Amino acid sequence: MGMERCERLYVGGAWKLPETPTEAIPLVSPATEEIIGSVASGSASDVNSAVAAARAAFPTFSSTSPAERAQLLKQILDLMEERAEELAQAICREMGSAIGFARASQVPFGIAHVRAAIDVLEDYAFIRKQGTTAIAKEAIGVCGLITPWNWPLYQITAKVAPALAAGCTFLLKPSELSPLSAHLFAQIMHDAGTPPGVFNMVTGRGEDVGAAIASHPDIDMISITGSTRAGILVAQAAAPTVKRVTQELGGKSPNIILNDADFARVIPLGVAAAFRNVGQSCSAPTRMLVPADRLDEVAELAAATAQAMIVGNPSDDATDLGPVANRNQFAKVQEMIGVGIAEGAKLICGGLGKPEGLSAGYFVKLTIFSEVRPDMRIAQEEIFGPVLCIIPYADEDEAIRIANDTVYGLGSHVQSSDLDRARRIAGKIRAGQVHINYPAWDGFAAFGGYKQSGNGREYGVFGMDEYLETKAILGYFPE
Structure with missing residues (x-):
C-alpha cells in the first residue's frame, strides 16, 4: 500500500x-x-x-x-x-x-x-x-x-x-x-x-x-x-x-448488573460492550456495577472473557481488537492503567505495556480492575481504551447512586431477568440512553447526554x- x-x-x-x-x-x-x-x-x-x-x-x-x-x-x-x-x-x-x-x-x-x-x-x-x-x-x-x-x-x-x-x-x-x-x-x-x-x-x-x-x-x-x-x-x-x-x-457509562441477572451470559456481554472498538466509544459501559457478594464470581467471568479475545493486526480477519487509534491515546491509556494500580484497585488481567509479541503499534493489554471504589480516578475519568472497572455495591439504591455519581450522563445499561425492575431503575439513571438487557442498536433512538456529556x-x-x-x-x- x-x-x-x-x-x-x-x-x-x-x-x-x-x-x-x-x-x-x-x-x-x-x-x-x-x-x-x-x-x-x-x-x-x-x-x-x-x-x-x-x-x-x-x-x-x-x-x-x-x-x-x-x-x-x-x-x-x-x-x-x-x-x-x-x-x-x-x-x-x-x-x-x-x-x-x-x-x-x-x-x-x-x-x-x-x-x-x-x-x-x-x-x-x-x-x-x-x-x-x-x-x-x-x-x-x-x-x-x-x-x-x-x-x-x-x-x-x-x-x-x-x-x-x-x-x-x-x-x-x-x-x-x-x-x-x-x-x-x-x-x-x-x-x-x-x-x-x-x-x-x-x-x-x-x-x-x-x-x-x-x-x-x-x-x-x-x-x-x-x-x-x-x-x-x-x-x-x-x-x-x-x-x-x-x-x-464524553462518557463514563455504568452497567448495573442486578442480582437476578444470568451472570454467565451478562458478564461476558458486558466485557465485550466495554471493549467494543477497543473501548474507544463515548458511550462504552466501562463501569460494571455488581453485587458485592458476587464480586469474585464476576471477576473470574470477566477475566476469562478478556483473555479469550484476540488483540492483533487489524487487517487480519481473526483479530477481535486492533490497537488504540493514535500515540496520544496510547499514552493516556497507559497513564490511567498506572493510576488504577497506584490507587489500589485489584488488577485481574492486563496492565501496563503492550501485549506479548506486539512491540510495534499502539496495542494495549485488555485491562480489568476489580474492587474499584467510586471515588477513584479510574472510576470517574473517561479513559477511552480497553479498561474496565468492576465496582461492588451493597444494594439497589447504592447501585443507582454510584451509577449517577459522575459528571457524565451519556449511555447506561441495566441487566435483570425482571423487566419491571429494570424499567424502574432505567427511570432513575441520569443519562441520555439506557439499554436494558443488551438490546440491538437502534439508529432512530435519540442519542445524546445529560450533564457534561x-x-x-x-x-x-x-x-x-x-x-x-x-x-x-x-x-x-x-x-
Missing part, C-alpha cells in the same frame, strides 16, 4: 489545495507506527471560502422539496453500499479498527444514518396546524460539523444525513487523525450529485480549522462530537455570535430536529 495523500479540501463542489500553503499533517498507522499518508492542513481562510460557498448555496437548497433531498440521500446511500469494502479498509488503516469490526459495525452503522434520514423525510411534517397558527420547521442555515476519529464514518453520517435532510448547507471538519474515510465520503457526496456548496470539507487541526468554524459569524449552528474539553472550547468560541451548539461529548440529540427524527428552526405563522389557517 503506497502513501495516501489527502492533501486537497472539498470546497464549492471541487477539490482544491489549501489557500495558504502549509505543511501537510502526517498520517501514522496505529498498527505499525509508520507514516502511511498525509492530510491537508486547512486554515481560517479555507473555512471562510467554504462558509461563503455554503452560504451561497443555502437559499436554493433550503427551498428544495423533501422528495428531492430524499433522492439525493438515496444516491449517497447507494454509493456507500457499493463502496462499503473500500470504506472499511480505510477505517482499518487510519484508526486501527479490526477489519471484521469495520465491516460489521463501523461502515453498516454509518450507512444506517443515511437510511434513517431518508425514512424520517418520508413523513416529516414541515408545517403543522395548531388552531389558526402554522408551526413551520425551516432549515437553520449554514452548519459547521466537527467529527472525531473513533467512529469516523459513523459520526460524519450522523451529522451530514440529518443536516442534508433538513435542507441545510454545511462545512465538515473531520478528524485529521482519520482522514481516509472522510475523503472517500467526500468523493461519494460529489459523485452522488450534491449541488456545489451544499457539502464542503476542510481538514486540519482543531486549533486552526475547528476554532475558525466555532467563531465564524456566518455559521448558524455547530454540531460537535468529541471530548468534553473540546466541546467547552467550541461553545465558548461560539457564544459571541449566539449560534446553536449541539455537543455529543453534551447538549442536543442525534439519530432519527431527533437528529433532524436539531438542524431546524421553529417559526410560528399566526393567521395561516383562518377560521
Whole structure:
C-alpha cells in the first residue's frame, strides 16, 4: 500500500489545495507506527471560502422539496453500499479498527444514518396546524460539523444525513487523525450529485480549522462530537455570535448488573460492550456495577472473557481488537492503567505495556480492575481504551447512586431477568440512553447526554430536529 495523500479540501463542489500553503499533517498507522499518508492542513481562510460557498448555496437548497433531498440521500446511500469494502479498509488503516469490526459495525452503522434520514423525510411534517397558527420547521442555515476519529464514518453520517435532510448547507471538519474515510465520503457526496456548496470539507487541526468554524459569524449552528474539553472550547468560541451548539461529548457509562441477572451470559456481554472498538466509544459501559457478594464470581467471568479475545493486526480477519487509534491515546491509556494500580484497585488481567509479541503499534493489554471504589480516578475519568472497572455495591439504591455519581450522563445499561425492575431503575439513571438487557442498536433512538456529556440529540427524527428552526405563522389557517 503506497502513501495516501489527502492533501486537497472539498470546497464549492471541487477539490482544491489549501489557500495558504502549509505543511501537510502526517498520517501514522496505529498498527505499525509508520507514516502511511498525509492530510491537508486547512486554515481560517479555507473555512471562510467554504462558509461563503455554503452560504451561497443555502437559499436554493433550503427551498428544495423533501422528495428531492430524499433522492439525493438515496444516491449517497447507494454509493456507500457499493463502496462499503473500500470504506472499511480505510477505517482499518487510519484508526486501527479490526477489519471484521469495520465491516460489521463501523461502515453498516454509518450507512444506517443515511437510511434513517431518508425514512424520517418520508413523513416529516414541515408545517403543522395548531388552531389558526402554522408551526413551520425551516432549515437553520449554514452548519459547521466537527467529527472525531473513533467512529469516523459513523459520526460524519450522523451529522451530514440529518443536516442534508433538513435542507441545510454545511462545512465538515473531520478528524485529521482519520482522514481516509472522510475523503472517500467526500468523493461519494460529489459523485452522488450534491449541488456545489451544499457539502464542503476542510481538514486540519482543531486549533486552526475547528476554532475558525466555532467563531465564524456566518455559521448558524455547530454540531460537535468529541471530548468534553473540546466541546467547552467550541461553545465558548461560539457564544459571541449566539449560534446553536449541539455537543455529543464524553462518557463514563455504568452497567448495573442486578442480582437476578444470568451472570454467565451478562458478564461476558458486558466485557465485550466495554471493549467494543477497543473501548474507544463515548458511550462504552466501562463501569460494571455488581453485587458485592458476587464480586469474585464476576471477576473470574470477566477475566476469562478478556483473555479469550484476540488483540492483533487489524487487517487480519481473526483479530477481535486492533490497537488504540493514535500515540496520544496510547499514552493516556497507559497513564490511567498506572493510576488504577497506584490507587489500589485489584488488577485481574492486563496492565501496563503492550501485549506479548506486539512491540510495534499502539496495542494495549485488555485491562480489568476489580474492587474499584467510586471515588477513584479510574472510576470517574473517561479513559477511552480497553479498561474496565468492576465496582461492588451493597444494594439497589447504592447501585443507582454510584451509577449517577459522575459528571457524565451519556449511555447506561441495566441487566435483570425482571423487566419491571429494570424499567424502574432505567427511570432513575441520569443519562441520555439506557439499554436494558443488551438490546440491538437502534439508529432512530435519540442519542445524546445529560450533564457534561453534551447538549442536543442525534439519530432519527431527533437528529433532524436539531438542524431546524421553529417559526410560528399566526393567521395561516383562518377560521
